[in-house]
Amino acid sequence: MAGTMEHGGRRRRWMVPWSVAALLLLLPLVAMLFTDEMAWDGADFAIMGAMLFGACGAYELGARTSGNIAYRVALGIxxxxxxxxxxxxxxxxIIxxxxxxxNLMYGGVLAVAVLGALLVRLRPEGxxxxxxxxALAQISAGATALAAGWGSTGADGPGKLAVLTGIFALLWLLSAWLFRQAARVQAAGAA
Known part of the structure; x- marks a missing residue:
């Protein structure tokens, strides 16, 4: 019976990200029923669906490497x-x-995250x-854009770029801090 409960709990835990992803994909569809501001076509839904599928799959695979809650929260962030x-x-x-x-610079930021995770094989300290x-790549991309004057025109001016750069950098750093906490717990458990 304990094995059945554990398996059922694991199944419920994995259903949460997939259910949230499905709801996120439904939001634009519902919004399109009420406003003309939202005008997604099939390609928009396909791209977003692929991104959500990739995100949920990456979380599911990565979360299996550690039962540590700090690690899982860091990975989710x-x-x-x-x-x-x-x-x-x-x-x-953003620019x-x-x-x-x-805006292609942000593909480089994402590449740093993905390649870094692969190189360290998802280990918490790495x-x-x-x-x-x-986070450093995020700040570099934002600083490069601001120094070049990109995104400094329009109603938002450079404020939008600076705020988004700061928010994303803080989220990357929060993730780093939580991974560090997970590494400490892992090291304490091994000792």
């Missing part, structure tokens, strides 16, 4: 931050509009360093 960075870059653009070519390095 890292993946949600990456998802929103990609989503905002594609949908609205000017979504068509501004400088993930802490990879997340901190990703």
């Amino acid at each position: 890292l993946i949600v931050t990456a998802l929103f960075l990609a989503w905002i870059s594609l949908a609205a653009g 000017g509009s979504e068509d501004h070519p400088a 993930m802490a360093r990879a997340s901190a390095l990703t």
Whole structure:
């Protein structure tokens, strides 16, 4: 009976991210029923669906490497931050509009996160360093855009770019801190 309860609890835990992803994908569809401001086509839903599927799959695979709650929360923050960075870059653009070519720098930020995670094989101490390095890449992208004057025109001016850079960098750093906490727990358990 204990095995059945554990298996059922694990199944419920994995259903949460997938259920949230399904609801997130339904939000634009519901919004389209009530406003003309939201006008997604099939490609928009396919791209968002693929991003959500990838995010949930990455979380599910990564969370299996540790039962530590700090690790799982850090991983969740890292993946949600990456998802929103990609989503905002594609949908609205952080630097000017979504068509501004400088928004491709955020693909580099995401590459730092993904390559860092792969290089450290999802180990907590390495993930802490990879997340901190990703925060540095985020700040570098924002600083480069501000120094070049990109995104400084329009109603939002450079404020939107500075605020979003700060928010994303803080989320990457929060993830790094939580991974560091998970590494300490792991080291204490091994001692």
